[in-house]
Amino acid sequence: MAVYLALKEVWRNKGRFLLIASVVALITVLVLFIAALSEGLASANREYIEKLNGELLVFQEGAQLSTTASRIGRDRIAAIRRVGGVADAGQVGFASVKIVPPDGSKEFDASLIGVEPGRPGEPPVLEGTQIERSSASDVIIDAGVVARIGAKVGDMIRVKVTQGTDEEFYDLRVAGITDRRQYFFQPAIFAPLLTWDKIRPQGADANRQGELITNIAVVKLQDPTTLQETAAAIETDVTKVEAVNRKTAWEAIPGYAAQQSTLTTQQFFTFFIGVLVVGGFFQIQTLQKVAQIGMLKAIGMSNWTVGWSAIVQIVTVNAIGVMIGAVGTLALVANFPVTVPIQLTGSAALATVVALLAIGPLGGIVSVFALLRIEPLRALGMAQ
């Protein structure tokens, strides 16, 4: 009975219910889109660190976990490798270069990440080979670079670096291709440390003394469950370093936390607007139906049926709206260029959709209670 009434009413008033379903659909698009943006920006920032094949990142003490401020030299790397529980450690350096696309289109920024071949920090290739020689111009590029210039294994790619006032160009050979490993919003090129050191823009801290100084160390543990202890051991055994897990490291990326919390706030407010709009719609509808509901109760319809019918209706209309919105967003996101940091992973999208399905019930609860309170005596034009 309840379901019958609920769906009949929707079906016979398609226009009106489609309107509110469209509002829900638009809110769904907006919330999912913000989720996708939030996810996309987060990935663009942290992808490399998130996918690292090492549990701990070691920074210079006092660098406040900033990869640009941190300096780690060879002697410290050696010391870290000697700490108990450490399986291996790789020295990793970060720099920014421009890639000059072969077709003459506009140059774009990329992260040039120096890694030690065969050590933590070097990404696994999906195509081609790992970096084999530590001084050659062989590099691994991530899928983000491929998406922009369509390079293949064996191709040469040209990068531009500004050294002081001079522009320098280097040609690097693509030895291997890995999945997306962006760092700090830029697609990544992984070069052997010596090559990295040669190419990167040299500041005042050029490695003049012959000691190769980079930014951080990536540590792989013998047993990942000893993360806390090993981190503590590294900090005591090696002078002036700070060891943290990956999550702590990416959360320290400048602007990362602020950006994420801003987007979360936006998402929440959009959701909240949805709750209010849907709630308002059903509340107005309830007010218009007072006489009718009074009549139904008078002729013997139970409160349970009246309430359940309203819930079924709210949930159905809400679900239709969310479905339309979700399908629309997926189509939209799929058609965005790769350069836009929009990314919708299954689990995040699902969690958002489930949350959006709560808009109706949350907004409609007031109107359901209002319906339950209507007295059957209304049918006779009376009230107690």
Add this chain to the structure above:
Amino acid sequence: MIALEAINITKHYGTGASTIVAVNEVSLSVRRGEFLALVGPSGSGKTTMLAMLAGLLKPTHGQIVIAGQDIGRMSEGKRTKFRGQFIGFTFQSNNLVPYLSALENVEMLLRLNGKLNRQSKQRARDLLTRLGLGERLKNRPGQLSGGQQQRVAIARALIHEPEVVLADEPTASLDTERAHQVVQTFAELIHEQNRAGIMVTHDLRMAKYVDRVIQMVDGRISRTIADRREILQLAGAADELDGHTPSSNGKPVEAGEEMTTVLGL
């Protein structure tokens, strides 16, 4: 056989010094197959009375028994179910569910009682056809005239074979001709199907279709007219009054004036 019995029912609104006695110690019983009109001046307690008989309002004291069951002793939920099963209703307005067709509105009572099946569906069609709505089964209330809507409501009030049928001002929004048609058919059906019918009305002309006229004044039954001749006289006088405005012709309205004075209208 007694279908409905009210024993000494009283309704007070409010408490203390401002208490209004809307219905005062009224007793009433209606047999199956009997159609009864409840008349009286405004504020005399007709609606209050009907609400109590319908189980929508609890009497301050007194007892109401329908189909052998004391509705005062039922819980709210039980009473709602009871109404759906044993009482048929027509209201002054907002009778029907706007998004359901005429037929669906009638079928709703069958659905509510779990009695919707092929035979009962056919009965619903037949009943609507009988009420002159055979061509309008699929129309929604908004596409029907006021009289047609009242007839749909009558079909709905009867379809589940209730013990008692209660009608609140069924002719309030109808013109004279329609009002007669509607109440006449209503009376026929109540008699045929052996229901107990109670109709609250302001329109004394409708009295000619009922078996008994109960007149209320100040919350009490001031007069009961059960004699066929007297009822016809009352209705006829009201008809006269309706046909001629008193100022245009003084003489023919005498009887009407007399009756309305008696009834306090």
